[in-house]
Amino acid sequence: MNYKIIAIGHKNPDTDSVLSAILISRFAKKIFGFEIDAVVAGKINNETNYILEKLKLKKPRILKIIKKEAVILVDTTEPKQIIDGLMENNLLAIIDHHNFGGLKSSKPIFARVEALGCTGSVIYKILQERNIKVDKISATLIITCIISDTLNFNSPTTTADDKKIFRELNKIVKLDVKNFVNEIFTAKSNLKGISVDDIISKDYKQFDMGRIKVGIGVWETTSPETVNVQKDKIIQALLEKKSEEKMDYLFFAVVDIIKNNSDLYIVGQEEAELAKSVFSGNKKEGLIFLRGVVSRKKQLVPPLMDKLSRE
């Protein structure tokens, strides 16, 4: 082929989306029969950086716009979350674990979407079915996707398959699990070089819910207070983001990944009313405490989607 083929995840890339693109690049020759480049749709976060440095892997370059590249899309199928330039005729494959976001293709494509805890697990299944041997670095990448995306198996997105895959791969990697989880969670919570705008944008996604535009940001941390002390600035920044991006609703959740609860930030009257009708939680000074809520994909998006797409 005379054009470049890339693997790329969603905007505001998280660890699963970056490592999945890298994993696809490591196995593309064996899965698809050609070499590809792993790229990212934005600056990588501290957690991803940590694991790439630990494994001495180079950071994928940032791609701002898709020009002629053929695209293997990982960790999303939501048009709003993909960088500009993806056309119906340059989509080659999708590998994901989210709800179908509404992509179209002009040709038949390779598509594997499965409700597992992370895209890394979906990739592992593809490798297993093709009897492709997984090396130690790739195994570590998949394990990291699992721990990061399922919050160490505490998210309701976790499946029995994720646990099984983790056990199988840790026979190769032989990690001290407790230590490793601690390293990943510490890197995830690290606020070094992170501004208030980064806090609300690093893990932010837009959704079309019926005709309503909803933005939902999350920040996963072992110590919510390190973020909540900046509450006034965060609410100000959220209000600016809401008007800049012309969102009908904007939510932001600080997820406590040790106690497995969330503080949902309420920026205005509309959000307060909507949140009251779909979530149950106690209000405290501009926040709603959501007990047991840790997953945007399974616990924040579906109730909002149910309510708003009927309007």
Ligand SMILES: [Mn+2]
């Ligand atoms: Mn993911």
